[in-house]
Amino acid sequence: MTAVLTLCLSNLRKKKFHNGMIGLLILLSTLLLATSITVMMNSNNLFTDMHKKTNGSHEMLEMLKGLHDPDQVYQWWNKQDGVSTSKLLPFRKVGGMKKEGEPSSTELSSLTLYMMDTPERPFVVDELLFAQGKESAVPAKGEIWLPTSIAYLYDLAVGDRLEFSTGNKKFTLQVSAVVVDIPFGAPFPTDARIWMNHEDYAQTVQGIEGKEQYMLGLRYEGYSSSSSYWDKFEQEMGTPFLETKISLEQMSSFYLIINKIIGFIMIFMGIVMILVALFTIGFTISDDILSNYKTIGVIKALGLTSKKIASVYLMQYIFISIIGIVPGLAISRLLSDLIIKNTLSSLKGIPVPGGLAESLITLIVGIFVIVMVILCVAYYANKARSIQPMQAIRFGMSETDNSKLLKRFGAKQNSLLAFGRAPLSIVLGLRNVMKNRKASILMLLLATVMSAVLVLGFVLLYSIGNIKKTAADWGYDSSDISLVVVNSSSFPKGEVDQLMRSDTRIKNIGWLGYVNAVVSDGGATDLDVDTVDRKSMNFSVTVLDGSYDEVGYTTIKGRNPKNKNEISIGIRVAKQLNKDVGDTIEIYIEGHKQSLIVSGIYQSISNQSESARIIADTLQVSDPDYGDYAAAFINVNDPLDADTIVSEIGEKYKDSATVATMQTLLDATFKQAFASIILPMSFMGLLFTAVTMVIIYSISRTNIRKESKTYGIYKSVGLTSSRIRWSVTRGIVAVSAIGAVLGMVLGVYFLPVILRSIFLDYGIADLPLIINWGAIISMACFTMAAAGLGTWASSRVVARTSPRILVIE
Incomplete structure (x- = not known):
């Protein structure tokens, strides 16, 4: 056990930077997975918790046309067992409002406002939650309660005076409280309920020509039983309900849409990130085994079993995983709270639910990540089992691999990549790519993912920002x-x-x-x-x-x-x-x-x-x-x-x-949608750009150190450091270019198809996206630039070191 621990500590010390990168990948994958699941679960929980706390309605009836007697409808529902009803809420509609003393705002003036004759609280169904201001039974004369859905969006607060118009006269009321109004509080509001004092209502809006209109909220003991009640209503009334009926699904849908989109993207990114981390771990272990083939053969000859050699890697990466997972889970809590508060601004001021369920989810995510790491390490570390001590000491590799290598050397002179058959810089760059195939595949994967993330984020933001072009769709x-x-x-x-x-x-x-x-x-x-x-x-x-x-x-x-x-x-x-x-x-x-x-x-x-x-x-x-x-x-x-x-x-x-x-x-x-989605999309884009550059830097540095003797020989015969570095960089940029093209295809065609499953619940079967190929190609070029910068930075060792030392190494 002492030998295993010593070797494990030696591996951790020798490759601090590379181990740090793997730890960072594990941290980020844990962060994205935990955050995405927490965001989607807490968004739903927050709405459900608020709906339950306010005894929210499952259906909202709006009697606008006078096709039913409101009192008769109210009395019928009030007598039904298993159904709670709100008070019958009279209201009148007015169009828009403005802040007193300020120019008229198009956004505020375009709102449809339901001026409510506020009954004395409690309401029984659809109780109001006070986010700002002093709680009271009814608004005082000259005052109103404003819903959070428009107060936070348009920067309105307690104390503001708002001007309304009934067409032939104007009146001004002061905001005394900001309330959470669940049925009309979703993001992207086009209408809102304004809660008025009874005297103000009677003096200002009740006199508007036309019939008074009414709302009635219904809450069932079992929501699934609603259809049986409506069948009974139709039988006893002799007609179906002919006015407007808003279901719970309609009330809740826009509370969750942005977080569903963000959650979907983050889950996808988290899964990709953990796959990249696992591939990087597998590449590192395989590379380490090949680089230390002779050393492992000697150690096995001295009596250390294959099982114990594999346990060195297991111990090493379990330690790295724990170091990455714990802060990843901690940061995910902060990030998920930030996203929820940003996207559910209408519920700001209401605490985000958490507790045992959320802790259990994050724990499960952490266990999932560490189990995946253990399985990956066990699979790749098992390759040490096939090392034969005598072959390792003699050839530094297996006898089979040695024979293949000799054959490859014999065939090089006829290769298209042989010196003299192609430009020197191309030969050097492509030889670096072809010789390190696993590393090249990893960099190809990174470039593909980075390009897909940037393209999808850009397409979404550009489509929302230019919604006028696709408004009809x-x-x-x-x-x-x-x-x-x-x-x-x-x-x-x-x-x-x-x-x-x-x-x-x-x-x-x-x-x-x-x-x-x-x-x-x-x-x-x-x-x-x-x-x-x-x-x-x-x-x-x-x-x-x-x-x-x-x-x-x-x-x-x-x-x-x-x-x-x-x-x-x-x-x-x-x-x-x-x-x-x-x-x-x-x-x-x-x-x-x-x-x-x-x-x-x-x-x-x-x-x-x-x-x-x-x-x-x-x-x-x-x-x-x-x-x-x-x-x-x-x-x-x-x-x-x-x-x-x-x-x-x-x-x-x-x-x-x-x-x-x-x-x-x-x-x-749509400005609220744009503002809500730009923060997480920008964060993920910058995150993947940084990760791609750092991992490519780390892999390229490892490859260059392995080829240091070859590059020393090249410098000895007259090749400049800059030419060698440019050749290596061009090879990696060529690989990243392939990945960027694949990423464009994924970001434009594949990922939006998956995203459509979310929008289908909102009545959109064909997602109207605007494809700006010029900007999309720029995103791909950005991916290539990131890969090139990472490679160029890692090749500085070639410029800093003399040819003699490179050859000796």
């Missing part, structure tokens, strides 16, 4: 200008429409409205063989007075509706209803049953593809007077006129509508 329109109606009662729709159509700068205009639709079991036709066990499905329907194609909406199959008997549906609606292009769908729209033909299927991230599209003529069959349009999409002949038109319309109709270019609105929606 994400389910948005791609028009130039968006007009949102703030107060329909005071908005002169006819006047605006006439003004737009008479303006020669404007190419076309389309008016957009929203209604609710229901497909129930009772609405199935005889042909719907798969609808026996299907529950009712509620989803939003877009109504367009104009052409979907002109305003930029697209489909992934079929086409947009053009006739009044046609409908285009989202991919999740198509999947749940088992419908395809050409099928007929029986659907309740605004309480009226219609039979429509599916003309197309589309994808949309904004509503997770749980929606449909019809033209205004379809709705006017049952409602000839329909004119409740919420927005208008405008295209201009010259994009340079867009800002001028926005300014003109915005100034003229500022009390009843907000106007902005589509680029501005998309930037406001």
Whole structure:
């Protein structure tokens, strides 16, 4: 045992730098794996914990159109055993707000705000958690509670005064608290609930023309039983629920999307990193055995068994693994907290759950890494078993390898890489690559992974940053200008429409409205063989007075509706209803049953593809007077006129509508996604760049030291140090170039395909990425530059050492 320990310590001392690199690889792989799993688990746990703490609703009913009596719906659900209900929450909608004393912000003014008549707490269902400000039963007069989803995103805090408009009048309220509002608190908010004092509500917004609207939260003792309650509701009420119903999956989805993406990438990187670490360990052990073949033969001749020689390597790498794993697990805790706080900003101020479960996960990750290292070391160290002492002492290698080497020397003069048959610098560089094949494979793998990481990160960030180019593929329109109606009662729709159509700068205009639709079991036709066990499905329907194609909406199959008997549906609606292009769908729209033909299927991230599209003529069959349009999409002949038109319309109709270019609105929606993903992607890109450079430096230095005698001879016959170094560097750069090309293919085509599995849950079947080949090739060149710098730095020993010493070594 003393001999084994002595040899182990000797190996640790002799190769401090190389052992340090392996320890760093193990640390980083542990860090990435533990962080990714912790991020995904804690994100889900944080939402689940908050949902449970607030007694959160499983379904949120929004009664907007008056198709049901709100009190009757509330009373029915309040009497059901196994269901808890919130209080019936009256509200009115207003469009946007601004900070008092500051210019109007497009982001804030484009929000849809639900001005809530706050009942006295506790709410029973969907209780509010106070992140800032003093907790109270209701907001005081002149004060409001603001949700974290918009407070943190737009830098609003307790004490700020916010200005609202009902179209014909403005009013200002002060923020007294910032609250976590789970159903409306997800990232990328387009709407939010503003909690008002009852007197302020009655004096300011209750007088808005139109009917008061209501919300009702439902929480089941067992969420899986919801379908049976809705069947009972339909039987007793004589109709399915015809208004808007938001499910728990819809409420939770955007809390988790960014962390799912980051977690996926980090898990992939962590697995790749541990594979690189294992390959490096295997390469190091194999190289060490070959370099010390004669020494090991002598040691075995003196009586040390193969098992004990293998235990030297096991002891060495178990020690290195422990040194790498422990800090990796510790740092992963800090890094995962940082990522979660960055991506779940709406829950900032709420402690991240941890404890036994998280500690157990990190422990399992640590055990997994060390077991993989032990198995790898045991496999490669077992090669020492085949060393025969007599052959090792005589040849310095096995007799078989010696024979192969002699044959190779005899064949060199006919090789294409022989001196005189190719340029000298190419021969030197490629001989270094071919002679050290395992090292070259490792460097090829590193270059491939680094290139794939950089390319994927760039493609994601570039696609989000230039979302306007692919807005239609994400389910948005791609028009130039968006007009949102703030107060329909005071908005002169006819006047605006006439003004737009008479303006020669404007190419076309389309008016957009929203209604609710229901497909129930009772609405199935005889042909719907798969609808026996299907529950009712509620989803939003877009109504367009104009052409979907002109305003930029697209489909992934079929086409947009053009006739009044046609409908285009989202991919999740198509999947749940088992419908395809050409099928007929029986659907309740605004309480009226219609039979429509599916003309197309589309994808949309904004509503997770749980929606449909019809033209205004379809709705006017049952409602000839329909004119409740919420927005208008405008295209201009010259994009340079867009800002001028926005300014003109915005100034003229500022009390009843907000106007902005589509680029501005998309930037406001996606800036949070960009800000959340840029930090972890940049971290991983820099991490892999540094690791690649350091490992290539270490491997190249080992190879150069092994070939020191050869390079000494080259210098003795007149080759300069610079020429030798350039030759070696060119060979490694050539290897990294192959890896960079493979990495480009992985980053552009393979990894996004895997990433699509995450986006499919959000209604995106075809991930719309923008491929900028010029920048992608630059990423590949960066990989080659990193490999070249690492190799050039490692070859300094050739320049610093005299030919005589190199030959002696």
